[in-house]
Amino acid sequence: MAIPMPIVQDIRRLDRQGMSRAQIARRLHVDRGTVAKYADMEDCSPKPKADRRYGSKIDPYAHLVDEWLEADRMLPRKQRHTIRRVHDRLLAETDYDGEYSTTMRYVHRWREANRGMPDREGYVRLEWAAGSMQVDFGMARARIAGEMADVHCLVASLPYSNMRLCVALPGENAECLCHGLMLVFEHIGGVPPVIVMDNATGAGRRNAKGEVALTGVFSAFVAHYRLEVRFCNPYSGNEKGSVENAVGFLRRNLMVPPMRAESYGQLSRLL
Structure with missing residues (x-):
């Protein structure tokens, strides 16, 4: 089956830049045979469609x-x-x-x-400078003070060192987000220059144009700590794969079976 023309363009552009075909296949999420087919194709003009009776x-x-x-x-x-x-x-x-x-x-x-067409304008380089932090929320169940409850786990990852931290919170609003980040900063003894998030959960709201308007609470938090906050493209988890993997690891390992604690603070220390 034919693939969209923007992907064909990317295949041929990356092939011309010298990228291996295996790397192109992984980057564009297509088969290596497809990469070879379009990279070697001499005539890329669209073929006329067959008449349908x-x-x-x-x-x-x-x-x-x-x-x-x-x-x-x-x-x-x-x-x-x-x-x-x-x-x-x-x-x-x-x-x-x-x-x-x-x-x-x-x-x-x-x-x-x-x-995959909405985000064909370009790619985010998956090379992370020291100090860059990826942040995401993950949901899990735990027993808090004897009762089963939904736990919103704020997971922070530092891709350069692969350090991972988690804070258990009762919600995903701006106040919880800021409180969780403050605990992370206190634990690592510093403030990262760049924080990367995805869907603006707790930080703000994404409008129809894809622009994020920060909440007043989070705006003040960012200004206080002199942070640069970036929001990756919607549904592009690969742009913050380090923290995505950390959230998955948390669910599959630390929270199986569900943990027990008397408070969210105690649960955070266990995590």
Whole structure:
């Protein structure tokens, strides 16, 4: 199956720069055979599509479905169109009378063709300077003062040294975020110059354009500590893979079975 043209462009650009084809495959999440095919291709002009004797019933409404799916990119994953929702809207809002399977095939093709497209403008270098810190929240269950409770674990990772720290908190709001970071700074005896986060949990809110507006509490915290805060692209966990791995390790190891503590402070010391 053909891959999107921006990926073809990236394959050929990286191949020209001398990057090995195995590295290109890992970086772009494609098969090595695909990399070789497009890197060696002499003519990259699009091939004319074969004529179809019979069109699909969804074709007249394809532009509308494309608009819905494109708009979904700016929304949380749980607030996006499912295939069923796309089909129901077509039936309710248009004269479409196709089967669900027709809608399903079209949405699958669209998603496959547009996978990974929002962030094709560039890549974040995965080389981290000393002092850079990645921060993320992870959820786990623990027994606090005899009762089972959801624990919001603020995990901080220093990729340069691979040092990892965790603070157990009752929530993921700005106050909890600032308190957890203060405990981390106190433990390491310093303040990192750069903090990298993903979805602005507790720090602020991301608008439809992808811009993050910090909360008043976190803005004051950043100004006090003279921090540079960066937010990676939505759903691009690879841009802060160190802390993502740390969160996974915490869930699979330290919190299995669920830990017991009399307070969140005691649980943090255990972690």
